Amino acid sequence: MTTRTHHPGRIHIYGVPMDLGQEKRGVDLGPIAIRYAGLTDRLTRQGWDVTDHGDMSVDASRLMMRKVNFGGHTVYHSNAIINIARALHHRIEEDVSPQDKVLMLGGDHSASLGSVASTLERPGRAGVIWVDAHGDFNPPQTSPSANVHGMVVAWLMGRGIPRPGVSEIHLQPDQMCMIAIRDLDPVEAVNLEASGICVATIRDVEERGISVVVHDALDRLGDIDSLHLSFDLDSLEPSVAPGVGTPVPGGLTQREALLLAEILGDDGRVTTLDLVEVNPILDEANKTAKFAVDIAASLMGERILHPEDV
């Protein structure tokens, strides 16, 4: 790892200590854990001008408003989650210039409702790369759990949503690729396959290699100006990232995930990174948060060698 002296630009960090989109407490400590693992330092060493805006406030009265009727279906904490996502979206809109990067620290994956909404409203055409064990593609009508973190992509596309969510702009299937998927509910699998979203399952990663899979996704999103990388730490093999609420065996290896981040970093179009579902209560000595920092550093230009600096 080398230290760089040039100034690639500015990164804005937002913590979203939200655990309302799923059932296990502790994921609200994700932002603290990722900061403690040395995030700002690693990015500053690469020459970035880093501004940490701290954490969004999350309503502590959440347990009183647990079940919410959302267009005839039960969705846990939907009102609170939408409010927090909207607040994040507005903060990003206020603070961030078009050339700046955004780094959102979850919290569970429902926080991405706010960060992706901001990406969709950036100038030019926006696209999303969703790296996750899960499809997060259940609308309220098909969700077995009624938890928002399993609905985020469906919501972003306006599927089964009774009113505008966070942004008026809906994500379209041809603006998105998913990578490392390996755990889908039966109805979710049928809907995802019919959706037109490009999905690289973990089998595709193993058969074709992560490099081919990532370059294919970049080709599919070739006309996109601003890319959003939404990185769920449960995409990884649980031995690499044990501190997640819904671990699924057989995930990305350490090197596959870092190579993905490096290739996307080389491409240069990623403007926003989400690091979500880090749960330090379930972790081993902050291993998962440390790996989240590795992902951010690789995406933002940290390389084993920097031949152009020599």
Ligand SMILES: [Mn+2]
């Ligand atoms: Mn997810």
